[in-house]
Amino acid sequence: DVQLQASGGGLVQAGGSLRLSCAASGFALDDYAIGWFRQAPGKERERVSCITTNDGVTYYENSVKGRFTISSDNAKNTVYLQMNSLEPEDTAVYYCAANSIWCPANEKLVDHWGQGTLVTVSS
Numbered sequence: 001d002v003q004l005q006a007s008g009g010g011l012v013q014a015g016g017s018l019r020l021s022c023a024a025s026g027f028a029l030d031d032y033a034i035g036w037f038r039q040a041p042g043k044e045r046e047r048v049s050c051i052t053t054n055d056g057v058t059y060y061e062n063s064v065k066g067r068f069t070i071s072s073d074n075a076k077n078t079v080y081l082q083m084n085s086l087e088p089e090d091t092a093v094y095y096c097a098a099n100s101i102w103c104p105a106n107e108k109l110v111d112h113w114g115q116g117t118l119v120t121v122s123s
Helices: none
Strands: 003-007 010-013 018-025 033-039 046-052 057-060 068-073 078-083 092-099 112-122
Touching: 003 092, 018 033, 018 092, 018 112, 033 078, 046 068, 046 078, 057 068
Parallel strands: 003 112, 010 112
Antiparallel strands: 003 018, 018 078, 033 046, 033 092, 046 057, 068 078, 092 112
C-alpha cells in the first residue's frame, strides 16, 4: 500500500528557510517519480518540483528555481524539499505525490497523494 507522509511545514519570515520531508512507505523510491505540489488559498494546486531517484533527474517550477532544492535519501525512503529565500507568495499547503512515470502538471493525473503540510511565509 503506497503511503506518503509529508512534514516540516511551519511559519517563517520572508527570506527564511524550511525543509520539507516526504517519507514513503509501501514502495521503493526508485519505483516512482516523487513530486512536491502546493496549493495556495484560492488557487489551484500546482506542481513545484519533481525527482526520479534512480537517475537523479529533477524539475523545478520557474518561480522556485534557484531557491528550492529537491533531494532524496533512498536508505530512508524519504524525499526532501529544501526551501530557501522564502517569499510570502510561497505560502501554501505543500503535498508530496508519487507517480509511476513522471510528475504530471495536471494534478488530476497524480497516482498517489500524501497529506499536506502548511507553509506560511510572513512579510
